Amino acid sequence: MGEFATGLTAPVEIVNANDSRMFVVQQNGIIKIVQPNGTVNSTNFLNIGSKITYGGERGLLGLAFHPQYSTNGYFFVYYNDLDGDITVARYTVSSDPNVADVTTEKIILNQAKPFDNHNGGSIHFAPDGYLWVVTGDGGSGGDPNNNAQNKNSLLGKLLRLDINSTGPYNIPPGNPFVGVDGADEVWAYGLRNAWKFNFDTVSGNVMIADVGQGQIEEINRMPLTQAGINYGWRCYEGNNSYNTAGCPAQSTMTFPIAAYDHSGGKCSITGGYIYRGTQYPALQGRYIFADYCSTQIGILNSDNSITWTSAFSGNNFSTFGVNNQNELFVAAVNSGKIFRVTTSTTLGTQENDLSNQIKVYPNPASKKVFVEGVKDKNTSVEIINFEGRKVLEQGKIEDDNSVDISGIPAGVYFINLNSGNQKSYSKKIIIK
Template sequence: ASALVIVAACSSGGDGSDAASERRPPRTTTSSSSTSTSTTRPADLAAARVTLTPIAPTDAATAIATRDGDPTLYVAEQAGRVLAVTGGGAPQIVLDIQPQVTAGGERGLLGLEFSPAGDRMYVHYSGTRGETVVDEYAFTPAPGSGGTVDTATRRTLLTLDQPQSNHNGGQLAFGPDGALYLGLGDGGGANDEGPGHAPEGNGQSPNTLLGKIVRIDTETGAAEIFVSGLRNPWRFSFDRANDDLWIGDVGQNAWEEITRLPFAEARGANLGWPLLEGSHAFRAQEAPGTVLPTFEVSQDTGACAIIGGYVYRGTRIPDLVGSYLFTDNCDGRIRALRIDDTGTVTLERDLGVSLEGPTTFGEDADGELYVASGTDGVFRIDPA
């Protein structure tokens, strides 16, 4: 089995476009604020105990998506397949676009999402020239098999040339405003410089979507910069309880970063790259007006490529409610942090479970979380 090489995203080298028509309805789950749960006592992250339950084998899983009211997990594989995982049975192929996909290294089928109504599937992949492509397909659910994708309905929403083969970003996610959001890296190579990079770095340039969280109107295909100053935002998510945007941005040679942005304050936010790496000087000693990370991980700890996750809003692990889960492609440990009302981290801890080469998290309709390995398939995060 092949494995997505996210680790290359942090190497010092590498070869390396208004209003949305629909809003995502609230998911059916027991939600809470970031500091309390709907149970009789506050959540206690220090007391949380979890285990990883194998769900399905996959080949280089890159993304997990679900539909409201559908227990099926939909899993993207790097080579270009989307699998439906239902009820413990063998995964079923619901989409195979391998002839359209350049896969290998950091390229491939990188993102997967469904429309709020669940009748359209969106995929983000590296095209035959290595370019970024976001496509939409009509989707018809089918009980027990996941559903059917009508490939004749394929509609391309976005294409974007990539200067190098790395730092492609990956995440697709519908936001609380009903728009589709896409994470794009800075164009690859190293230091956000060289051919295909703006003098100030693509992360800082207002003239490119590279190095940004991009907002896409799925009706018109119009794309706009939403958050800038990013190096490789492989995974980001919206907190279903309060709409906060959590971004995991892969670092260069020193720092991995997690940034939480209240949704009302996210548009126009600049996270600093390549002026800063995390909160630390890179091209500049300081960068006024930029948003500093909520949490950083030093690569001296063995980290190399942060895998952003979700704020847990399920019911099966009460002490985890309100905590943000994340991991790292090299380190492999599943970790969690909590913030207070000011956005300050009050506790961060290793949850005591790990897996080899984690690539992505997923969240189901009930707020329960999953994590995938590039080599070992998909796991559910369960109470221990």
């Protein structure tokens, strides 16, 4: 992983405007421009520090350039205002392409929220030309106001807005709750505090990383044409029930394609991107993300298992972004650094990529599960339930490559393999 830019303050978003510059959102209300060689412009692109509440999870959090930015100069930001409320606003660039006109603010959306935390903050224009906005559930713990499941609340949602209107916004055709129960702005619901979502236009999917309550972090992947999805929070955290009182049937919800627990010092997912650049073919088509606490980069494999890199200690990864060549970058909020994600970052030059070699079968399994492809005889095996508790901690794999699971109740679990040289592998298994 190559160090690309330094000296930033609390970077929380990286965006490009279809040119060679990268725009870095600082949580303190300032947007900086980073040149292709990694130098940071001394002049701010935008400074709205006087308009925002900065601290904890609050601040300036999101940035999206209008699809016609090159002609209309419009860009959109997401921040907590002085009351702590969620605000989406439009600004216009000045005659200097490196400086925005701070006097041009047009408020698009203002949403009160009850608590300081869980502000969401990702905003992106979809291929459909509409602005998609992810909001947190309003905060505290366990969503006490049940905002995420309440279709009439704008909190804990993915919103879809037509901002090409004279008023603040119009409702795009196809939004699922127009004319029925639910807020017209809502596209999807049941999110806790999605910390980064984006679109993968190659596969036509939206990728949402949702931060868990205390046990499970989740990755969601759904076609961006599919409306009205319920991602399950506060009824479910990941795949396990959290608080199902008054919840709709489980069959009506969409569960994550991948999840991980908090073992190994993990605590909070930072959503990334499916790599679509050209410089690192080994990464092509892989979703690359991070865990904020463990300082590890995660790679979602084609079978939806996760491969983790070793830790990049001292770097709490807060956001990913791509340049106009689709090359991938990651920022650390505490060190103020941006790194270029390379093959060696993520795969330890293939060494870390156990997923290509390892097979776990059968799945579903009963009595025994077999693990093939582990070269390190000291690899330890643990099986963890969806509450994050270890149900099996076995020293090593038996000579016939088996692991005895006969005493474990039927259910959904993770099998984690850890070897002494920082390689790890995690896969969801079903025990029947």
